[in-house]
Amino acid sequence: MSLVRGQHLVDGAGEAWWFLGTRMTVKAETARTAGAYTLLEFAAPAGFGPPRHVHKVEDEAFLVLDGDLRVECGDDVWEVGPGGFVFLPRAVPHAFVVSSAEPVRALQITSPGGFEQFVAAVGTPAAGPGLPVPSLPDVPRLAAAASRFDTEITGPPLGVPTPRG
Secondary structure, three states: OOOOOOOOOOOOOOOEEEEOOEEEEEEEOHHHHOOOOEEEEEEEOOOOOOOEEEEOOOEEEEEEEEOOEEEEEOOEEEEEOOOOEEEEOOOOOEEEEEOOOOOEEEEEEEEOOOHHHHHHHHOEEOOOOOOOOOOOOOHHHHHHHHHHOOEEEEEOOOOOOOOOO
16 A cells, blocks of 8 residues: 555646746655655746756756757757757766747656755745746855755856866
């Protein structure tokens, strides 16, 4: 007998967070999936991209619903449009950028679960519909939280030049 109950959410439902300039809406949290995965609806503006990073214990995947992403995973580079899917395995550095002129909307799954806890540690509860007002991330706070959640920041976002040494 399963101790996990089924779940149904209507469109727009779920705890929403403003996270690094994006809107992350929790559709299935770790507790609801017995730790198997976290499912988020992800919305981000044109040009957004997180720093290059590597998840030490989580696999990550995106199913793009609207807009386009340019994704780099290890040595691979993909353009992912509506209906496209990308899998980013744990322990492989990756980054992405919203490459379309319009915002992107995607489903993001991480396995095992727990990513929503990282979102809550870095983000703030969404104060309304839509995307947050653009702002610079608190990099020390992001790096400290990433370390607590077994994620390592390995470089700047895509499109940001790296200094030559």
